[in-house]
Amino acid sequence: MTEPEHGTTPTASPTDERVASHERVATGALAGWMRSCATHPWRVVVSWLGIIAVLIALVATVGGALEDEFTIPGSDTQKATDLLEAEFASEQGGVLNLVFAAPEGESLDTPVRKAAIAKAITRLESSEFKPSEDTVGLTEVADPFDDETFSDNGRIAYAQAQFDQVIEGKDRDAVVAVQDAVRETVEPAGVTVEFNGDAEFPPVEQGASEGLGLLAAIIVLLFVFRTFVAMLIPIALAIVALITAFLLLFILAGFTKINTITPILVSMIGLGVGIDYSLFIVTRFRQLLHDGLSKQDAAAEAGASAGRAVIFAGATVAISVAGLAFIGLDFVTKLGIGSALGVLTTVLIANSLLIAVLSLLGHKVDRLKIPFIRAVDDSEEARDRTPIARWGRFVTANAKVVFPVLLIAGFILAGTSALVRLGAADQGTQPLEQTSRRAYDLLAEGFGAGFNGPIPIVVDVNGDKEAATRIYERVKGLDGVASAGEPQFNDPGTVAIVFVTPDSAPQDEATDTLVDTLRSDVVPAAVAGSDAVAYVSGQTAAFKDIADQIISRMPIFLLFIIGVTFIVLAMAFRSIVVSATAAVTTLLSAFIGFGVLGLVVQQGHLLGLTGLDKTGPIETFVPPIAFAILFGLSMDYMVFIMSRIREEHVHGLDTRAAVEHGISAIGRVVVAAALIMGTVFAAFILSADRVPKEFGLLLAVAILTDALVVRMTLVPAFLTLMGEKSWYMPRWLDRVLPNLTIEAPHAGAPTPATPAPEPAGGS
Template identity: 40%
Template sequence: MRSNLYRLGRYAARRPWVVIGAWLVVAALVIAASGAFGKKLEDSFGAPGVDSQAATDLLSAAGADQAGLTAQVVVTPRDSTSTLNSPDLRTALTRIQSAAASLPHVLRAGDPVISPDGRVGLIRLQYPVLEKLEPSDLEQLKTLAAVDSPLRIELGGDLFYAFEQGQAGLGEAVGLIAAVVILLLAFGSIIAMGLPIGMAVFGLALAVSSLSLVTYLIDLPSWAPVLGSMIGLGVGIDYALIIVTRHREYLSRGMSVAESVGSAVATAGQAVLFAGGTVVIAILGLVVAGVPFVTAGGIAVSLIVLTMVLASITLLPAFLGLAGHWINRIRVRRVRPSPGSGWQRWAGHVSKHAAAYAVSATVLLLALAAPVLALRVGTPDDGALPVQRTERRAYDLVAAGFGAGSNGPLVVAVDISRDPGVVQPLFDAVRADQGIASVAPPAVNTAAGVATLIAVPTTGPQDDATMTTVKRLRAEVFPSVLRNSPAKAHVGGQTATLADVGARVNDRLPWFIGAVILLSVVLLTVVFRSVVVPLKAALMNLLSIGASFGVIVMIFQWGWAADLIGLDSTIPILPFIPMFMFAVVFGLSMDYEVFLLTRIREEYVRTQDNTASTIHGITTTGRVITSAALIMITVFVSFSLADDPTAKMFGLGLATAVLVDATVVRLILVPALMKLLGDANWWTPAWLNHRSPWTKARHADPGTAVELAGEPGSDMSLQR
């Protein structure tokens, strides 16, 4: 692999315009095709086989309006002393209802419902299913808020959940600015700083543009580009940073530009391939979840990461070849191509006190991870949004006027094709349940054999009590009424759907974690020809992931420092976030593991001195890993500036994981455990070690050993 990568890198450096031209042609074709033929990205939050999906399927098959999305128009008098019972305000409310009913794709605008105190009016709008809607429908709905009226108008509902997506622009801009500053400090050269930035932005633009074409193969969720941009920007700059650092080291040894680029791609590029492969494997492991939109989101993110890997080993070498020796010019500060002695002193210090540092770091990580035991999966509702958002203001008005449960009604779909007489008994039983505040009169479609009940819980969408009510309806209320009937009843609606998805994810999470760890361990075993190193890496990554989950619980569930990130209230963790975060964090954690251990292994093959090799690995990668981690952390933290609590969870969780992994794990636990385990780190069963390239290097002639250890001295040594 290294010789092939060397030839690829050297070719790109010698013929940069050929490679750059090829990328430009591909980018032009993809962007043009995306603009002309790309399909929109759609959100579908169901999961096959769950009860809420059965409700949606039943209503859809019957052509019932309730199968589609809803929106809420909430009004209140601008005058704090008036009520909606006055004739003038009633007339204004009627005009608003008529305007709402005339909006495109609105199937029905219900009659206004007035709260008992007369201060809040609610109009429910019924839309068709998501596949028949466009983001423009949400924009049309928003025009109602600009209507000249004595009533203040606020908006909310499913339509916002489907189409009101967080914008990545601010996060990307802040992340890029931080990356520029950090790379300038790391490289001290404007050109050396600009190459990773340019490659990452180009690759990200190409990958994100391609997503609308990928939808011809699989439906992708509309939030995939935002999450993909967050991860793609971070890994793209990180991978480029690793390769550029190696290239500058080889240039400082007197290599020609083409030879240096080829050698950097052969060594650091191989680490990028394995690191990127680990990220892709971890994210693709989301298929185990059995939730289509989670799997689709993972595929989209994996595609972006894969594009960044390919750009790192082809486009970046072309940029490096084009820059030539100018990469070290236009300096803003002088930085030696090799790291200073500070990292060496630190690594030596940790090795001398390995046991103390290993115990202390482990205790710290366990303490940070302890809150995971209190993790509560649920559905954050619009009450978690900032008050600047109309959905939040609508939520508060509805909760104050009608009760919190009105923000998350349950849709009960009943198959009455073989027993129409069950509608009234079922209606009475649902209305009598302790967790139900009210039930609208049944909507019966005799021809289709379907009845629909809209039940309003006594508690809000994110409350545990609401989930308990849903479970009780399914396990107790429905069976008691339908025991001797062929009719079937199902609970649907957004609240029930997200609860079902959460239950599915929780059931599959252990299998998912096991699958990702197994695949990653196998990959690292192949890379390093060691059983101990991969197992140790997996355990340490689990600790860093647990710490990030613990911080998420402390901030979002317990409210610690919530004000600092603009969170107005505590909220549960969205069901699919733990699984998605685990995939991303585990992959990114393995990135730094591969980068560090590759250097340690190279030195160990050359010297057979485990302690010296560990110190060498920390010394040569400390500055690079720290710079890469700072870039990643800044990118992730910048995404927490979004209004969406989900984006905040992802951003802070990923930033915490990278911070812990690049400091406590890589700079303390790794050198401490490597020292304590000694040569046992590299133990391998004979059957696995038989064909190891590292073993071949140990017994080969010095030139070949140097080549396999990643320190090529000439074109000839690598070609051999």
């Protein structure tokens, strides 16, 4: 055990002189609540059944469906969208592209194939697919054999089918019916047909990823607990919390638009934290039982200590998600709020229902042991002999080597995040199993790479109808432009659209450059001296606008998240060293995750493992949402491990010994929790859509790095090197900050160690 430095906290007493955990009784409001839940468990269980019943009733009465809505306030893209919605009302319905193709080396222009395609078009124009009061329908279907829709090689053609309404999730069956009708009509003639357009989007697929995540969690929990009953508790709590989160999500959808990708994030975050938080509390409960407490006392004490850490951990996630509001994009904020629902429900259930269930179970939590595997001994003496405990002693003994080596390696890997390019990955990067990807490839083959991403220039003529023509004349011969369409005016002639087809694909940097050129040079020159106003829009422009908005707001976003979290952790641990370490190391983990995501998805290293076959940029909204989630979740591990280290320090051990005992007590849980969380995230790499794959890969890498490398190795090594200075807190800040600590106050406990005194001349 190291000796303390002169003027720091007094040398800790040996382990066997510490106050035993069962001799310390938690006090305070939270401890009183936990004792109430443990003493009256059936009241808590019945209350939660009633809450869930009320939520189900609310979903049935005021709940709504999920609907995608992306707005970018103040941007050219949004101004163009608003103008089109106001002036082209008749064209607001969804469009489904029917992409026909003959076999390689053959032509569609044969009597049999043309007849089959014509029959399919005629069928779509019949009353079978007309709009009705109950369902959406087709208002128009174009001719695929027009000169502009029939490829030069004769192999590929497309037709646009116009629906009467914007297609939403509830309209999916109507779209599928159209697709099935076309397929069954043309395929006997040897014609392949694929579909894309804004009416074709894959439904949100859930179940497979969540199931794999649960299976992995079950395996890890069985290894940790060695009993089926203990394993089932975190799984059951996570499922209940997830169900509650989804009920809240659909109630929220009744009052505001919630994007269809939100359930993926709710599942991803909800399952991970649901299992992790309950794992933390159940482990503490079993340790207290094995130390001799009664089942009610153990449940109450586990809630007062581990449950308190769970509340702080959940608060950091809430703070991080709240910071997304500073981005100024409504859909980003709502995605964050949806992600936080799983955390909110888990914290509430873990600190009430879980405590009640543990109180009812008592020593039954150790029943149904796995055969042929030795039961886990959670006593303190046994914990000190585990591999995790030995790892903690290795890290502290070799801190002077471990810390610089890991820090340098981390900075090198994090540096790869500088290569990440934000943008809009087009449908050409989606899995080949999706019809929209196959349609994209056919259209790119038949009509050029830029055909799938036209750039619409929307012109509000304001009395100058020639403005749209001047834009067209300047654009059609521009470098990087494959073709430009003549201006298309609305009926009153007040608004025109000039469609520009680039040479490059929507996701290529060359297309980004073309958008910049149009906005900064070509369009302003064409409308100079005129009252006309023009906006460059489209997918590429939209994602550029999103990126610009995110980058401009990123400083205040980061300042809020890091600043508020710093203050919360300073209150919790009464140390600015610990809170600053948490913030800096979390940033390191985040940049490592971003770097690895870029290396895989953008650079193509090990791309096949994700189920993708084509690289592309990272979607612009992924980094802020992932960062907010990651910052909150990585703080969870910091809170979990540091709460136990601080508890050991408060009750008498010096810093190095507190680190060693903290790791031996909670390290196994942190490792298990990280493996569970990482596996749950990684399971979403198997999703059909690219965006969940990106979130899953990024969060899995970052969480595993953060928990296993940063929290279990880098931070303990740093604390060991800092010694008692780890607990430094300026006296003025200690007086200002509320005394809201993670370690619950205990009757009969030793007086907590005072903060290390300030150095001479300190503030």
